[in-house]
Amino acid sequence: MDLISLSAVDLALAALLVIALAGVTVWARMGLGRSLVIAGVRTVIQLLLVGLILQTLFDHAQLGWVALMAVVMLAVAGYEVMARQQRRFVGLWGYGIGTATMFISAFAVTVLALTTMVGPTPWWEPQYAIPLLGMLLGNTMTGIALGLDRLTQTVWRERRTIEGRLAMGASWSEAVTTMRREAARSGLMPTINAMAAAGIVSLPGMMTGQILAGAPPVEAVKYQILIMFLITAGTGFGTLGAVWFASRRLFDTRERLRLDRLKAGRHT
Amino acid sequence: MLAFGRPPGAPFFMWRLRAPIRFFRPPRTHRLGFPDRRTGNARMDPLLDVQQLKTAHLGPLDLRLQPGELAQVTGASGAGKSLLLRALADLDPNTGSVRLAGVPRESMPPVQWRCQVAYVPAETAWWGERVDEHLPGEFSRDTALHLLEQVALPEDALHWEVERLSSGEKQRLGLLRALLNQPRVLLLDEPTANLDLDNTRRIERAVRSYLAEQDAAALWVSHDTLQRQRLGGRILTIREGLLEAPAWT
Numbered sequence: 001m002d003l004i005s006l007s008a009v010d011l012a013l014a015a016l017l018v019i020a021l022a023g024v025t026v027w028a029r030m031g032l033g034r035s036l037v038i039a040g041v042r043t044v045i046q047l048l049l050v051g052l053i054l055q056t057l058f059d060h061a062q063l064g065w066v067a068l069m070a071v072v073m074l075a076v077a078g079y080e081v082m083a084r085q086q087r088r089f090v091g092l093w094g095y096g097i098g099t100a101t102m103f104i105s106a107f108a109v110t111v112l113a114l115t116t117m118v119g120p121t122p123w124w125e126p127q128y129a130i131p132l133l134g135m136l137l138g139n140t141m142t143g144i145a146l147g148l149d150r151l152t153q154t155v156w157r158e159r160r161t162i163e164g165r166l167a168m169g170a171s172w173s174e175a176v177t178t179m180r181r182e183a184a185r186s187g188l189m190p191t192i193n194a195m196a197a198a199g200i201v202s203l204p205g206m207m208t209g210q211i212l213a214g215a216p217p218v219e220a221v222k223y224q225i226l227i228m229f230l231i232t233a234g235t236g237f238g239t240l241g242a243v244w245f246a247s248r249r250l251f252d253t254r255e256r257l258r259l260d261r262l263k264a265g266r267h268t
Numbered sequence: 269m270l271a272f273g274r275p276p277g278a279p280f281f282m283w284r285l286r287a288p289i290r291f292f293r294p295p296r297t298h299r300l301g302f303p304d305r306r307t308g309n310a311r312m313d314p315l316l317d318v319q320q321l322k323t324a325h326l327g328p329l330d331l332r333l334q335p336g337e338l339a340q341v342t343g344a345s346g347a348g349k350s351l352l353l354r355a356l357a358d359l360d361p362n363t364g365s366v367r368l369a370g371v372p373r374e375s376m377p378p379v380q381w382r383c384q385v386a387y388v389p390a391e392t393a394w395w396g397e398r399v400d401e402h403l404p405g406e407f408s409r410d411t412a413l414h415l416l417e418q419v420a421l422p423e424d425a426l427h428w429e430v431e432r433l434s435s436g437e438k439q440r441l442g443l444l445r446a447l448l449n450q451p452r453v454l455l456l457d458e459p460t461a462n463l464d465l466d467n468t469r470r471i472e473r474a475v476r477s478y479l480a481e482q483d484a485a486a487l488w489v490s491h492d493t494l495q496r497q498r499l500g501g502r503i504l505t506i507r508e509g510l511l512e513a514p515a516w517t
Contacts, residue, residue, distance in 0.1 A: 160393040161393045161395040163359055163393070164393030166359060166382060167382055167388075168382075168402070168445065169404065171379050255378040256359055256360065256378075257359070
């Protein structure tokens with residue numbers, strides 16, 4: 001491993017670029033300077049903290065600590081999914097649907113990959129488990145958030161269509177098919193695009209990282225392919241599950257459309 | 269949910285057919301669930317029997333419709349006319365007892381209920397590109413032709429593009445597609461609001477003859493006084509979510 005270590009001066013030089021950008025936006029009265037600086041400071045603090053936590057975790061590799069870390073990551077991702085919904089479900093469902101499906105898909109795929117494909121010993125070795133889970137959760141989160149948001153928006157907008165189909169004797173799932181398809185598509189599109197563009201338009205971050213760290217490119221590529229497929233499966237199953245559960249929740253046992261189970265939108 | 273037993277007033281040979289029917293299309297045999305006038309059964313069961321119907325904005329209200337009956341619903345806008353129809357079609361949460369020919373609503377799957385108790389909103393929803401995408405999965409061609417003739421539309425109206433329909437055509441086709449399900453009860457929310465007098469009369473005649481042919485019943489929301497006189501039948505007035513005139517049976 002011929003990793004070149006970065007000094008504080010190197011980081012400070014990069015930070016100067018961001019400060020320069022902030023200066024320009026202030027000068028041009030674009031009102032972005034403040035948020036740029038705050039976001040930059042957050043990056044430094046959050047990443048340093050995570051670095052420290054990961055270092056500690058790697059030093060004291062115990063299943064309990066790894067599990068705790070995983071649960072915290074899941075809780076935060078679940079909150080992010082909820083916060084990105086314009087019309088979220090009322091009550092615990094708003095948090096529950098996204099978090100539960102994310103848990104099932106991302107954790108299942110991670111554990112499967114660790115035990116059968118990557119195969120570190122022990123299988124929960126934090127050096128592999130945490131980054132893998134992080135990448136899966138991050139992408140699944142985006143997919144589920146996009147899918148749920150699209151579902152609730154289209155159902156809200158097309159409630160007359162749905163009730164028209166119900167009145168014609170359609171079942172709840174027939175009545176909501178087209179909205180469900182659209183939601184699943186919008187949740188999966190970023191992942192499909194990323195797979196299609198990988199290596200040509202963009203060099204995926206993980207592969208770039210491994211190459212920078214001195215890994216042979218072909219090894220890095222193999223890891224990247226594995227990760228891409230895992231991410232696609234995790235995001236895909238997670239999004240489909242979330243969209244299915246959410247659309248079920250929009251109807252009651254008498255198959256009535258229950259928009260009262262959604263909160264009013266933030267921007268109506 | 270499967271309650272076996274004889275619905276009140278049903279002849280003894282019907283008791284088996286009461287609940288366990290779970291098809292997408294309502295089976296015709298359900299018609300036998302109420303007394304046949306030819307057998308001379310003196311007491312007539314109502315086709316639709318509503319008791320203590322309550323929603324967030326309605327009721328409690330009672331209502332009965334006899335086979336072949338057309339009752340009109342009037343009331344100021346916002347009084348709850350459409351809400352009543354929506355509750356009867358089970359599109360809004362509601363409590364109370366609703367029976368169709370003696371069969372309680374809870375014992376039927378919602379899909380079957382809405383096929384038999386058809387709600388036609390004032391503005392019908394069209395989601396596909398062509399009219400035939402909005403029709404039931406299976407229906408008899410003869411029925412369709414018969415109905416098209418009654419509402420004065422040509423046969424290829426079923427293949428017209430939705431984008432090019434006039435509001436009057438939408439309204440007539442909206443009624444037609446509901447009738448193709450062969451419902452027992454029609455819930456019509458101002459079905460002639462966008463129509464000229466000729467087409468209004470055609471719709472009135474079509475509904476009347478459907479009720480007579482199928483022994484079905486209809487609730488018709490109307491604002492038009494002349495129409496009320498033409499249609500005849502019982503007039504129910506809704507005020508602030510309650511039925512004003514006691515519904516006689």
